[in-house]
Every structure is written in C-alpha cells, then in structure tokens.
Amino acid sequence: MDVSSAVDALRALRIDGVRESEHAYRYGKVILDAQKDKSLGEEVWAVYEQITVAALDVGEFSFAQKCIDRLKARFPKSARVKRLVGMKYEAEGNLDKAAKEYDEILEEDETNMASRFDCPLPAAKRKVALLKERGNIKDAIASCTQIIDNYYNDAESWLELAELHLCIYQYEQAAFCLEELILLHGANHIFYLKYADVMYTMGEIELALKNYLKVIELCKDHVRGMYGCTRKMSNDEINDALNELATERLLAVYSSQKSSNLDVLRQFLE
Amino acid sequence: MVQYTLSAAAYGVPILHALKYPASEVLGLILGKQEGDDKNVTIETSIPLLHQWTVLTPMLEVALEQADLYATKRNLKISGLYYAGASSSGLTIPSHVTKIAEKIRNNSTFDTPILAIDNNKVKDDQLDTMLVPFLYKDNQWRAQRTTFGAVDATASVQSISFTLQDKQQSLNAIEAVLDKQGYDKLVDFDDHLEDVSLDWFSAETLISAK
Numbered sequence: 001m002d003v004s005s006a007v008d009a010l011r012a013l014r015i016d017g018v019r020e021s022e023h024a025y026r027y028g029k030v031i032l033d034a035q036k037d038k039s040l041g042e043e044v045w046a047v048y049e050q051i052t053v054a055a056l057d058v059g060e061f062s063f064a065q066k067c068i069d070r071l072k073a074r075f076p077k078s079a080r081v082k083r084l085v086g087m088k089y090e091a092e093g094n095l096d097k098a099a100k101e102y103d104e105i106l107e108e109d110e111t112n113m114a115s116r117f118d119c120p121l122p123a124a125k126r127k128v129a130l131l132k133e134r135g136n137i138k139d140a141i142a143s144c145t146q147i148i149d150n151y152y153n154d155a156e157s158w159l160e161l162a163e164l165h166l167c168i169y170q171y172e173q174a175a176f177c178l179e180e181l182i183l184l185h186g187a188n189h190i191f192y193l194k195y196a197d198v199m200y201t202m203g204e205i206e207l208a209l210k211n212y213l214k215v216i217e218l219c220k221d222h223v224r225g226m227y228g229c230t231r232k233m234s235n236d237e238i239n240d241a242l243n244e245l246a247t248e249r250l251l252a253v254y255s256s257q258k259s260s261n262l263d264v265l266r267q268f269l270e
Numbered sequence: 271m272v273q274y275t276l277s278a279a280a281y282g283v284p285i286l287h288a289l290k291y292p293a294s295e296v297l298g299l300i301l302g303k304q305e306g307d308d309k310n311v312t313i314e315t316s317i318p319l320l321h322q323w324t325v326l327t328p329m330l331e332v333a334l335e336q337a338d339l340y341a342t343k344r345n346l347k348i349s350g351l352y353y354a355g356a357s358s359s360g361l362t363i364p365s366h367v368t369k370i371a372e373k374i375r376n377n378s379t380f381d382t383p384i385l386a387i388d389n390n391k392v393k394d395d396q397l398d399t400m401l402v403p404f405l406y407k408d409n410q411w412r413a414q415r416t417t418f419g420a421v422d423a424t425a426s427v428q429s430i431s432f433t434l435q436d437k438q439q440s441l442n443a444i445e446a447v448l449d450k451q452g453y454d455k456l457v458d459f460d461d462h463l464e465d466v467s468l469d470w471f472s473a474e475t476l477i478s479a480k
Contacts, residue, residue, distance in 0.1 A: 135360075261471070
C-alpha cells in the first residue's frame with residue numbers, strides 16, 4: 001500500500017468516526033516507514049494522533065513512542081502531545097504516571113489562557129477514563145460532573161455521565177443527563193432513543209413508548225424505535241395501534257433489505 | 271456426573287465477540303439441549319447479542335424473544351448466557367447480567383451456566399482457559415474449576431464437568447479465525463439493529479472445525 005492511499009484510508013476512518021485500530025495502525029506504519037510525514041500538511045496532527053492511539057490500542061508501544069517523539073520534535077511545548085504521553089502510560093497500565101501528566105496539563109492551563117487548541121478538556125476526560133479503569137465509578141462521576149460544570153454544552157461529557165450512572169444502576173440520574181442532551185440537541189433522535197431505553201428499564205413504559213414514537217418521527221423507520229413500539233403497556237387499544245405500526249414498518253424494512261432474519265421477525269410479530 | 275459439552279462454535283463465538291469489541295462489555299446466549307438418561311447437556315452454538323448500553327432492557331428483551339423462536343426452530347433451548355467485562359481486571363459478574371442468567375435458569379429444565387470470559391487469559395493468549403463457567407448454587411453464582419480439560423485435583427468427587435468437543439481440533443479452528451482477525455465479520459444483535467441485512471444468527475459459521 002502506498003502512502004497516499006494510507007492517508008486517504010485514515011481520513012475515511014476519521015470521517016466515519018470509527019477507530020478500527022488494527023487497520024489504522026497498519027496504515028500508520030506505511031506512512032511512518034516511508035518517512036513521508038512532511039507531506040501530510042495540515043493533516044499531520046490528526047493523522048499522528050489517530051495512529052498513535054491506534055498503536056496503543058494494539059499494544060505497539062514502541063511505534064507509539066516513535067510517533068510521540070516525532071510530535072515532540074515538531075511541537076515541543078504542546079499539551080496535546082503530553083496527553084498522548086499520558087495515554088501511553090495508561091495503555092501500559094501505569095495509571096499513576098498517566099494521572100501525573102494529566103494533572104500537569106490541567107495546572108498549566110490555569111496559567112496559560114492563550115492556548116485555545118491545547119484546551120484542558122481532553123485531559124480532564126482522560127482523568128475520568130483513569131478512574132473508570134480503576135473501577136472507581138463514584139469518583140469518575142464526580143470528576144465528570146465537574147467537567148460539565150465548566151463545559152455545560154459538551155454532549156460527549158453528558159453522554160459519558162449517563163453511561164457512568166448506568167454502570168451503578170442509577171437510572172434516574174442517567175435519565176436526567178439524557179434530558180439535558182435532549183434540551184441541547186432536540187433534533188437528535190439518538191438521545192430520545194437512549195432516554196426511551198432508560199425509561200423502559202425503569203418500568204416507565206408509557207414514557208418509553210412516547211419517546212420511541214418521537215424517535216421514529218425524527219428518523220423514519222428507525223429499527224430500534226420500531227422494536228420499542230412492540231413493547232406493551234396496560235392500554236390494549238394503544239398496544240394494538242402501535243403493534244400494527246411496528247409490524248407494517250418492520251416487515252417493510254426487513255423485506256426491502258432482504259434480511260435473512262425475516263422469518264424469525266414474522267413469528268416474533270405474531 | 272453432569273457433563274456439559276460445548277461445540278467449537280459455542281466456545282469460540284463468545285471469544286470472537288469479546289475481541290471484536292475489546293473496549294466494551296459483551297453479552298450473548300448459548301443454545302443447547304439436555305438429552306439421554308445421563309442428562310448430559312450439549313451446547314451447540316452461541317448467539318452474540320449486545321456490546322453497548324448493556325444495562326438497558328428493551329432491546330435485550332426483543333433479542334431474547336427472537337432467540338427463543340430461533341432456538342425452537344433448531345430444536346434447541348436457550349441454555350445460558352456468556353459475558354465478557356469491559357475492564358481488564360477481575361472476574362466478577364455484575365448484577366444486571368446475573369439477573370438475565372437467573373431468568374434463563376428459571377425457565378429451564380436443567381441448570382444453565384454463565385460462561386464468563388477471563389480477560390487475563392485473553393491478555394496471555396491462553397485459549398483453552400479463556401471461558402470460565404459459573405453455576406448457581408446456594409444463592410450464589412460460583413466459578414467451576416473442572417473446566418475444559420483442567421481437573422480440580424482437590425475435589426474428591428468430580429461431579430460437574432465442562433468439556434470442549436474435539437478439543438484440539440476445535441481450538442485450532444478458533445485460533446485460525448483469530449489469526450486472520452476474522453472476528454471483524456461477527457454480527458451481533460446490536461449490529462443487526464443498525465443494518466438488518468446482517469444475520470445475527472450467523473456467527474457460528476465463522477468457525478469451521480473440520
């Protein structure tokens with residue numbers, strides 16, 4: 001594989017938002033081996049970050065170190081590089097050293113207001129990840145809550161907080177986070193979907209169904225939304241209407257996609 | 271002595287599922303049946319279910335209902351659950367997983383296990399000890415030590431055993447898939463919900479033990 005194909009492949013992964021570390025690492029190796037990183041231009045940061053994290057995911061620590069060294073040479077005082085150093089410690093299981101790097105970034109930021117790109121939010125998030133890895137969910141929740149106090153609009157933090165609450169079965173608190181997400185992003189069907197799932201798990205069937213309907217309103221024929229509508233509440237008339245809707249649309253989607261699971265679906269809907 | 275025998279697919283699919291989503295908790299079902307006078311249980315296959323938001327119940331319920339229908343078609347029953355935790359440490363089974371396992375157990379005529387993946391064994395690449403069966407006894411899920419060839423030398427009576435059918439062949443077949451990163455092709459119920467043209471009952475076809 002040549003360098004420009006590798007660069008294209010890495011970009012495609014970034015656009016899709018998928019990690020696929022085994023592939024990303026291989027593409028990264030092509031670029032590094034060819035020593036063509038000067039040709040990356042504006043993408044250099046994005047690519048290096050991507051292939052370093054990929055290398056950490058697959059345990060290629062010396063490759064990751066090479067990437068970090070290259071970045072350090074080009075951006076000597078960067079907090080972003082420091083964060084990657086921290087992530088390497090994390091991957092190697094050295095959580096204390098990782099925490100030290102992140103703490104230093106967070107301290108630096110208090111005195112360094114100018115650097116907008118070296119913002120401490122990613123470092124703060126790494127600290128939450130560390131607490132999670134140590135199994136310390138309560139402190140992870142406290143840490144994540146602190147982030148939200150400073151960055152109220154950050155959807156990723158709200159979503160992480162919801163997941164953390166669910167780790168210890170705090171359904172109401174998770175629901176609260178999802179409500180905030182719905183307020184922040186009222187057209188995103190995923191947040192209504194997660195909210196519906198949490199409501200259902202809590203036994204709030206009516207609220208769950210209302211939100212599943214919102215999902216399919218925002219995103220036509222959304223499969224999870226429609227399956228949600230097959231769940232039953234205590235009102236038979238509504239159950240029948242919802243079931244009819246779900247049945248018709250699920251069969252339509254499965255047929256048009258030529259799903260091998262159409263037979264089981266039919267039986268399930270009976 | 272109650273014997274549980276797993277096919278290569280039944281043993282391998284949980285491992286492939288865990289490797290496809292190494293940063294996530296994964297859950298799935300095992301399908302099998304109890305036959306004969308000696309009441310032995312054969313676990314024929316595994317069905318991967320979820321890799322995200324595994325604490326929430328609605329899609330899980332849909333999957334269980336459909337898996338039950340599928341199992342009946344194959345003259346099998348849902349015979350237990352498999353589970354791999356997200357974190358690399360410890361082998362404790364969280365309560366949202368034991369709840370499902372207990373429901374399955376209550377609906378079964380025989381004792382249905384939880385097959386838990388020991389992430390430490392995954393780290394050390396020890397394929398034949400990666401799955402640890404748990405059985406429910408005296409109000410607790412307990413890890414079974416007589417598993418897949420390893421014998422508990424301290425037990426005077428071997429009363430329960432879990433074996434892998436055609437052990438070396440099966441391990442080779444699973445190893446072959448791992449070497450090619452074949453787990454990328456595994457489809458679980460979550461994947462199916464994103465794209466219904468993907469068949470979530472097809473994971474066993476990834477492993478061919480000839």
